[in-house]
Amino acid sequence: MSIPITESITVIDTTLRDGLQIEDRVVPTALKVEIARALVDAGFRHLEIGSFVNPKKVPQMADTAELYRELGSLEDEGVTLYSLVFNAKGAQRAVDAGALQVKLVISASEGHSRSNSDSSIAQAGDRLLAAIQVLKANNVAFEVGTAVSFICPIDGPTPPQNLVSILEPLVAEGAAGVGVADTIGNANPRMVRTGTKAVQQAFPDMPITVHLHDTYNFGIANVVTTLEMGITRFDATLGGLGGCPFAPGAAGNIGSDDLIHLLHREGYSTGIDTEKLAGIRPTLTRAIGHPLSSKLSTIPAVPEPAPIGRASR
Numbered sequence: 001m002s003i004p005i006t007e008s009i010t011v012i013d014t015t016l017r018d019g020l021q022i023e024d025r026v027v028p029t030a031l032k033v034e035i036a037r038a039l040v041d042a043g044f045r046h047l048e049i050g051s052f053v054n055p056k057k058v059p060q061m062a063d064t065a066e067l068y069r070e071l072g073s074l075e076d077e078g079v080t081l082y083s084l085v086f087n088a089k090g091a092q093r094a095v096d097a098g099a100l101q102v103k104l105v106i107s108a109s110e111g112h113s114r115s116n117s118d119s120s121i122a123q124a125g126d127r128l129l130a131a132i133q134v135l136k137a138n139n140v141a142f143e144v145g146t147a148v149s150f151i152c153p154i155d156g157p158t159p160p161q162n163l164v165s166i167l168e169p170l171v172a173e174g175a176a177g178v179g180v181a182d183t184i185g186n187a188n189p190r191m192v193r194t195g196t197k198a199v200q201q202a203f204p205d206m207p208i209t210v211h212l213h214d215t216y217n218f219g220i221a222n223v224v225t226t227l228e229m230g231i232t233r234f235d236a237t238l239g240g241l242g243g244c245p246f247a248p249g250a251a252g253n254i255g256s257d258d259l260i261h262l263l264h265r266e267g268y269s270t271g272i273d274t275e276k277l278a279g280i281r282p283t284l285t286r287a288i289g290h291p292l293s294s295k296l297s298t299i300p301a302v303p304e305p306a307p308i309g310r311a312s313r
Contacts, residue, residue: 007268008268009234009263009269009270010045010046010232010233011260011270012046012082012234013044013237013256014048014236014237014242015035015237015241016032016035016047016050017049017082017083017084018048018237018243019237019238019239020032020061022243023241025289026062029066029070031283033067035283036067037071038280039238039277039280041276042272042273042277042279045080045271047080048084049064049081049082050067051084051085052065052083052086052090053090068099075100080100081099083102083103085102086117086131087131088131088133091135092134094140095140102142102143103179104128104132104170105145105147106121106125106146107152108148108152108158108162108166109152109158109162112153115154125166128170129173132174142174142176143176144178145179145211146163150180150192151182152183160195161198163198163199164202175206177207177208178206178209179209179210179211179235180196180208181210181235182213182218183211184213185213185216185218186216187218187222188221189224192210192212196208196210196226196229196231197229207233209235211234211235213243213254214253219254219258220254223259227266234254235253236253236255237253237254238257238294239252239257239281239284239294240254240297241253241288252293255294255297256277257277260272278296
């Protein structure tokens with residue numbers, strides 16, 4: 001199944017969460033706010049701005065509640081703000097911060113689950129079910145997703161049925177969407193196709209978001225694969241920032257600049273101004289103190305050419 005050319009692709013920018021969570025520098029809240037507002041000005045309507053986790057373990061996310069206070073007015077302008085939640089305590093913190101929609105993430109392998117959350121998949125699932133009760137009681141919408149959806153650095157390839165069995169009880173609670181993530185960026189298109197197809201078949205009415213990293217240069221190939229499957233929602237970070245602190249060897253996400261460049265060249269619509277997006281890169285580079293890794297951040301700026309060979313589709 002391919003996407004009709006008239007259909008828009010949704011790009012969820014996760015720079016402030018997945019992009020910054022592994023950085024040595026803790027970026028000041030005011031600078032995060034500046035970056036978020038610049039992303040919205042460039043055309044983004046979906047931003048993942050933080051996570052409600054233990055600030056001692058992930059100090060870069062300690063100001064997530066403050067970001068909601070500073071950025072909450074964007075939701076009146078049609079912008080959706082997301083954050084990650086892993087347990088009932090985090091869910092309550094999200095409620096108290098004024099979150100309207102959150103993402104719940106659970107590992108799809110036992111090895112990563114124990115590394116990431118000090119618990120088995122079953123224990124992590126019970127925690128998410130408790131978190132969901134808090135969210136539902138406060139009318140906060142939620143999406144559910146699996147980490148290491150295709151391959152795990154500890155346990156190896158992830159059986160597609162694992163994704164379905166893990167997601168089923170969470171989706172049954174009223175999830176607004178599901179997500180699959182190549183957390184370590186080592187899944188090839190065949191793996192991504194097989195795992196994503198299993199989720200599509202199990203939850204045919206659910207919006208699916210694909211979250212890709214680019215450790216082994218599979219990122220864009222996996223985008224093309226999932227586009228051909230009808231996927232219309234992708235996570236990405238500006239400049240290819242990111243990585244999981246609890247997944248050894250994971251490199252950055254696919255760059256939103258690279259992703260959007262591909263989509264526009266292929267003739268898809270995103271609503272995002274690539275020149276404005278490129279203009280944010282210097283601010284982000286200064287904030288983190290090192291170069292970005294997306295392809296477009298390493299080459300001279302060039303005008304975006306017109307789509308090639310798509311008009312007749």
